Amino acid sequence: MSASPRLSLAPLHAVLAQLDAFILGKPRETRLALACLLGRGHLLIEDVPGVGKTTLAHALAATLGLAFQRVQFTSDMLPADLIGVSIYERDNHVFRFHPGPIFSQVVLADEINRATPKTQSALLEAMEERQVTLDGETRALPEPFFVIATQNPASQIGTFPLPESQLDRFLMRITLGYPDAAAERAMLLGEDRRDMLKDARAVIGSAELAEFQAAVRRVHVAPALVDYVQALARATRDSSEFHNGLSPRAALGLLAAARAWALLAGREMVIPEDVQAVFGPVATHRLLARASNRPQPELVARLLGDVAIP
C-alpha cells in the first residue's frame, strides 16, 4: 500500500451524507459531483428546470465551506457583468477594479446556455487558466476555484448551445432527472430546501479540501489501467458514430475523475470499475453524435460495453 499515512475518509462521507440530505434519492449524482470537484474539474449540471440543479450547486458550496457566488446568465449579460469592471474614482483620480462575481471559490453559473457566446467565452479563460485578464492585467482567481454551471437542455427555447471548446473544459456533465416517488414524497413532506440551505454548515474547510485533492492525485494508476483509458479514447476516435473522439484533455480528465472516484471508494488504486463509473459523465457531453448532433448517452454506454478491458 502507499507509503503516505492513510487519510481518514470520514469527512468526505460526512460531506456526502449532508449532500444526500439536500438532494434526495440521488446518491450517485452527488457522489459524481463531489468526485468532480475533488478531481479539480468544473461541473456542468444539465436538466429541465426544477429538479434541483441549483440546490445541488448551492449545497456543494455550502458543505465544502467555500465562498459562493451565483450568477444568473441571461441573453443580455455582458462579460463585464461576470468578470468585473474598472471604474474611475473622481476623488482619487484613479481607475479602480471592481471584481465581478467570478472572483469567488465557487461560481454557480446558472442557466449558462442562456448567455450569448461572447459571455460564455469570457468564462473560458477563467475555467482553464484559473485567472482573468482585464485591461492587460492578469488577476489570479481564488483557490480552489470551481465553476458549477447548470443548463437547460438545448431543445428549450432561447438558448445558445455551449461551443465544443467550452464543453471540453467541463470535467463532467451530470443530469439529475426526476426523483423517484419515495424521494419526491419525502421532499414534498419535508422542509423547504432553501431554508435548509441557510442553515447548512460547512463540513470541511478549503484546507482540508486541498488535502483531499492532493490525495486524489496520489491514487495509483497502473499501466494496465492506462491501457484501458487509451483503449476507450481510441474507440471514441475510431467510431463513426461521433463527430470527434475524446481529446487528450478529456482522457486526462477521465483519469482524474476515476482517481477521485477511487478515493471516494476508499481505494488507493484505480480499477476499471472506477473508469466505467465516471466514463459516462466525463465523455457524453464531449461526444456529439453524428446523427443528431447532440450528446447521446446510449451511444456512449454502448461504446463502453464494447471496449474490452485489457
Added chain:
Amino acid sequence: MQAERLDRVQVFALLAVLGGLLLPHAERLPSWLLAVLALLFGWRLLLQYKQWRMPPKWLLLPLTFALTVGVFFEFRTLFGRTGGIALLAMLIGAKLLETRGRRDALLLVYLGYFLVVTNFLFEQSIAMGIYLGLMVLAITALLVGWHTLGGWTGQPRQALAQLRLAGTLMLQALPVMAVLFVFFPRIEGPLWRLPQDRNAARPGLSDSMAPGSFSKMGQDDSVAFRVSFNGEGPSQDLLYWRGPVFDHYDGRVWTQGPSGLAAEGVIQGRGQPLDYVLTLEAHQRPWLLALDMPASVPPQARLSEQYQLVGRRIVDKRLRLELQAWRDYQVGQIESPLQLERALQLPEQGNPRARQVAAGWRSLPPAERVNQALRFFGSQGLQYTLEPPLYGQQSVDEFVFAGKQGFCEHFAGAFVFMLRAAGVPARVVGGYQGGEQNGDYLIVRQADAHAWTEVWLDGVGWRRVDPTFEVAPERIREGLASAVGAEELPYLMRLDNNLIKRVQLLLDSAVNGWNQWVIGYTPERQRQLLRRLGIDDLLSGRFIAYFLGGLFGLLAIVAASLLWMARPPRRDPARQAWERFCRKLAARGVEIGPAEAPSDFARRARQALPEQANQIDAIVQAYLGVRYGQGEDVAQLWQRVRAFRA
C-alpha cells in the same frame, strides 16, 4: 461493372504503364503499326477527357480483324517473336477501346505482366532488367490501386502508398524468385528458339575480308567476348583468338572456302591444356572464337578442317563456352593435298610486282622463304595505322610498294599473297588479338579484331606467323592502343587510365557477372551447380525432396515470421492468472463479458456459485491488487486461482 468506371487518373496511369512496356518494342515494330498504336492510345485518352461514347461492338470487331490481317501481311505469320508482339500490341490497343471499368483494366494489367516477359525475349541486359523491374513495380502499383479498399482516389499520397505496397510485395517475392531461379528445372525451351527475325545483323567479324576496301576499322569498342582463365592466363602476345579462316582470294576479297570437319586428334598438344570460360556476345554468325589451338570441342560446336570452332547454329544470343587450349601444339603435319592446294590458290593475274618479288624467293627452302618474306616486310618501311589510304585493284602492290600504310588485314593479306606466289601454302586467319584485363577476367572488344596468317611447312605442319608483328610488334605485345595514336582509337581503348574508363570497366564487370550468373545460367550450369549440391538429376526423388523441402521451408519461415509479428503482446502474469480463473468459471456457465469489470463479474459469480463466494472475492481482490495496485504478490494470486475448483 458499370458502377466502377475508370476515372482520369486510372486511365492515364494504365496507358502510361502499357506504353512504357511497349516502348522497348518500338524499334522492332514497323512504323505503320506504331502509328496505329499511338492512334489507339490517343483515342482512348480522348474518350476519357471528352467523355465521348465508347466505340460500339460492330466497329471494334472489324477493327480488330483488320489489325490482325495487317500484322499477318507485315510478318507473314501471327506467331514468332516479333509477329507475336505486334499482334499482342494491336490487341491491347483494341482492348483499350472497350475498357470501361475495373474488370477490363485488370485484364490489361495482366497482359502488362506478359509484355514484361516479351521484352526479355529480345534483350536480357542489366539495364533492361532494371527498367522492366521498375515497370513491374508500376503495374503492381496499378493492381494494388484497383484492390484498395475504399477505391483509388489518385491522390499523390495514395499513389505513394500503392508504390510502397507494390515494392514490399516485390521484395517479399524475391526469396521465392531466387529459389525458383536456382532450382526450377531450366529448359532450353521453344520460347528461346522462336523463328529468327529478318535483318537482325550485328557488328562483328565479317565473313569475308577485303583489305583496302574499308579505310577505317577498329572504331567499335563494344564487347566481342569476355574470358576468364582458370588460373594464370597467357601473356598478351599469345592471345590469338581464332575465328574464321580465309583461304580463298579472288584478287580483292578473301573468303572462307568450304570446310569439312577436322579429324579426331589432329591437334597434338603438349603439356597441360589451359582451361578457360569464354562468354561470346551474339554476333549473328555461326562461328565461335577460341584461343589458338582448341584442345577440346564444346557440345555446342564442331571443329572445322581449318581448326576453327563453328557453332551448330547462329550465335543469336550470348553464349557461354567452357573451352580448353593448347599452348604448345603441333597441327596438320599430314595435311590433305586438297587443303594444301587451296592454301596455294591465287587469282590468275594481278599484283605483278608482288608476284615478281616472291618468285625470286622460290630458290630458297620453304622455311627460309617465310623468313625472307618477314624480312622483306620489315624492310619495306611499312606503317601500322588504323586510317590507311584506300587501295584500288592492285591492292597488294599498292600497299606494299606505294602506300605502305595499313593494318593487320593489309599485312596478312599481302603476306599470304606473296608466300603463295613463292609456293608456300599459307592462309589468313581472322579473329581477335589481345584483350584487356579487368579484375579476374579479360574483355575483348570488336576493335581488338585482328588478322594473321598460317603457313604450312613440311614436317612442321601449320605454323602461326603474324606479319603485323614484324612491323608493329607493340600492337601484339601491348595491344592496339600502343601501336597507333590515341586519336585513332575508340574512346574506351585509349591508354590513359582516366576515371570514366575505370567506371566503364567497373560497369563491365557488373555486366560480366550478370552474363555469367543470370543470363548464362543454362541447364548445363544448373546441372553443375546441383551436382555440387549433391543432386544428380532434376527429376530425381532426391531433388524433388530438396526442392519441395526448400520451398515449404521458405514458406514455413515466412508464415512463422508473419505469425510472430502478429503475435499478441506478452501477457501480464496477473492477467494470465485472471484468464485462467475466467475459464474455470466459464466452465460452470459464468462467462465474463469483454468489457465487464472484475468486481461486476465477481458479483454475478457469487450469485451463481454462492458456496464459493469467499474464494471468488479473494481472487478478484488479489487480481485487482496485483494488476492495478502496487507490488502485490502474483504467486499468491496464481496459488488461489489454481486452488479454485469451480
